[in-house]
Every structure is written in C-alpha cells, then in structure tokens.
Amino acid sequence: MIQPSTFSTAAGDSTLAAVPAPLPLGELVAGPGEWEVEIGFGKGRYLLRRCREEGDRRFLGIEVAGEYHGIFVERARSQAPPNWLAIRGDALYLASAVLPAGFASALHVYFPDPWPKSRHHKRRLFDPQTVDLVLRLLRRGGRFSFATDFLDYGERVIEILAGYPGLRFERRDRPWDEGPRTNYEAKYEIEGRPILRLEGILEVDGREAPLHPLGARAVLAATWVDED
Ligand SMILES: C[S@@+](CC[C@H](N)C(=O)[O-])C[C@H]1O[C@@H](n2cnc3c(N)ncnc32)[C@H](O)[C@@H]1O
Incomplete structure (x- = not known):
C-alpha cells in the first residue's frame, strides 16, 4: 500500500x-x-548539522524510509532551530507533483540507491527520465552536490549530466573541506572505499529547465504507444 507523505x-x-x-x-x-x-538524507547527519549551524537558511529533507525520517525529526525538534521541513515520501513523486520548481539554492544527494538492475534504472534519481525532475528544484545559479561509492553509477551520472542542457558541473578530486558529510560517507572513508563526488551549478531557472534529450525521447515514445 502506498502511504501518504x-x-x-x-x-x-x-x-x-x-x-x-504545490x-x-x-x-x-x-x-x-x-x-x-x-x-x-538517511539518519540526517548532514541535514541536522546544517540546520543547527545555519539558522538563517531553511532546509527541506526528503526521505522515503519512515524510520530514518523519524530519527531526524526527533533530533531536529530537540537540537535545531525551526528552520526545517522533513518529508517522508518518494522524492521522484514529490518532485513531479508536489514541490515547486526553481525554489532551492542548493541540492544535496549523497549515496543515493544505485538500483543496479537495468529494469530498475527508472527509479534512479539520476536517469535520463528522472534527472530533470530532481534538478528542476534549483533556481538559476543553484548549486548541486552529489557523492556515490557505486562508481559505475557515478560514471553513468557524469554521462547523463554532461548531456543535460543548462548544468555546469565538475568532478571533485578531493573530500569535502569539512570532512565526511553523511553516515555512509564517514563509514566508507574509514573503509578506504573510493568515492566519486560531483559539484555543479544550474545555469537556468528550474521552472524553465529542459527535459534531458534522452528522457524526452522516452516521453514521446510513451505518448505514441497505440494501445488498440
Ligand atoms: C544509501 S542511503 C544514504 C543515506 C545518506 N544520504 C547517507 O549518505 O548516509 C540512501 C537513502 O536514500 C533513501 N531513498 C532511496 N530512494 C529514495 C526516494 N525515492 N526518495 C527519498 N529517499 C530515498 C533511502 O531510504 C536511504 O535512506
């Protein structure tokens, strides 16, 4: 059963x-x-730290797992100023139907589920058919940060972003200046696992953001399917 967000x-x-x-x-x-x-955001290590340290900014966290959402909410209510909103729900659904476009000045995605089976690629946050839903949350000049230990997926994300009009990005060749941001990152750094990090800027407003050319082709192909 689908639970309401x-x-x-x-x-x-x-x-x-x-x-x-919206x-x-x-x-x-x-x-x-x-x-x-x-x-x-998982258990919310990064989100909680940012909420606590930067009371003059506002933070929206999206997490599909109820347990993790609950952990963050409990901690934020006791440890952070009221500058946050945490939604338990599916980010792709929320981005397509609920969240306004072009409202965010920064977007963070750390160690997203890689969905390695090809029939599940459409569930990835960064697939030609989903990338515009995620990036459209940014305003013009909004910053984008990403990390994964799943290097094949990371290389695929680089290919997809390189084909996305209006995004300038680069691979970061060193850890974040402040150290590991999330629980997964801290764990993987201790294990010595290679981590691929990306940073980018959306140069168009999310409200005018284009579809990825490959994703747009899939949308058109879906439209043309004749069911009769
Ligand atoms: C591998 S964990 C990484 C957690 C955290 N970012 C970190 O680095 O420690 C991936 C997280 O993304 C969440 N997630 C997966 N798909 C999601 C979706 N469609 N919408 C929102 N959250 C999702 C999972 O529940 C999980 O907490």
Missing part, C-alpha cells in the same frame, strides 16, 4: 491530504532565508 516541521506533522500541492513552503516553515534540499 508525512510533512514534519518543528511545530508538528501533517499529511499530503492536509497540505495542498507545496506552500512559506506557510510550513516561516521566516526568511534561502532553501537547501537534501534527498535521501
């Missing part, structure tokens, strides 16, 4: 049925400040 703030919880789409972000988290988004 849960929207949690410092003030309480609500469900998608109670919150209209999401009224300013009503859910009051106050000024640019928005940063983290997709698949």
Whole structure:
C-alpha cells in the first residue's frame, strides 16, 4: 500500500491530504532565508548539522524510509532551530507533483540507491527520465552536490549530466573541506572505499529547465504507444 507523505516541521506533522500541492513552503516553515534540499538524507547527519549551524537558511529533507525520517525529526525538534521541513515520501513523486520548481539554492544527494538492475534504472534519481525532475528544484545559479561509492553509477551520472542542457558541473578530486558529510560517507572513508563526488551549478531557472534529450525521447515514445 502506498502511504501518504508525512510533512514534519518543528511545530508538528501533517499529511499530503492536509497540505495542498504545490507545496506552500512559506506557510510550513516561516521566516526568511534561502532553501537547501537534501534527498535521501538517511539518519540526517548532514541535514541536522546544517540546520543547527545555519539558522538563517531553511532546509527541506526528503526521505522515503519512515524510520530514518523519524530519527531526524526527533533530533531536529530537540537540537535545531525551526528552520526545517522533513518529508517522508518518494522524492521522484514529490518532485513531479508536489514541490515547486526553481525554489532551492542548493541540492544535496549523497549515496543515493544505485538500483543496479537495468529494469530498475527508472527509479534512479539520476536517469535520463528522472534527472530533470530532481534538478528542476534549483533556481538559476543553484548549486548541486552529489557523492556515490557505486562508481559505475557515478560514471553513468557524469554521462547523463554532461548531456543535460543548462548544468555546469565538475568532478571533485578531493573530500569535502569539512570532512565526511553523511553516515555512509564517514563509514566508507574509514573503509578506504573510493568515492566519486560531483559539484555543479544550474545555469537556468528550474521552472524553465529542459527535459534531458534522452528522457524526452522516452516521453514521446510513451505518448505514441497505440494501445488498440
Ligand atoms: C544509501 S542511503 C544514504 C543515506 C545518506 N544520504 C547517507 O549518505 O548516509 C540512501 C537513502 O536514500 C533513501 N531513498 C532511496 N530512494 C529514495 C526516494 N525515492 N526518495 C527519498 N529517499 C530515498 C533511502 O531510504 C536511504 O535512506
């Protein structure tokens, strides 16, 4: 059964049925400040640190696993200012139907599930058919950060991003200046596992962001299927 998305703030919880789409972000988290988004925040190590250290910014975290969402919400309610919104739900669904485009000044995706089987590639956050849903959250000039230990997937993400109009990005050849950002990164660094990191900037507004040329072809192909 598909569960309705849960929207949690410092003030309480609500469900998608109670919150209209596109999401009224300013009503859910009051106050000024640019928005940063983290997709698949896990136990929320990075998101929590940023919320605590930067009370003049606002943070939206999306996590599909209820247990991890709950861990973050409990910690954020006791340890952080009320500058965050944590949604338990599927990021691709939320990005396509619920979240406004072009609202975020930064997007973070660390160690996303690689979905190695080819029939599952459409579930990847970075596939030609999904990449525009994710990147459209950024405003013009918004920054994008990514890391994976699944190097084949990382190389594929580089190919996909290289074919995406309006994004400038580069491979980062060293760890983040502040050390490991997330739990997975900390664990993999101790194990000595190679990590592929990317940083980029969206040079168009997410509201005008194009489809990936390969993804757009798939959309057209789907439109042309004759069911009769
Ligand atoms: C490998 S873990 C990485 C967690 C964290 N980013 C880290 O680096 O420690 C991937 C996380 O992404 C979440 N996730 C996977 N698919 C998702 C989706 N479609 N929407 C939101 N979260 C998702 C998983 O539940 C999991 O917590």
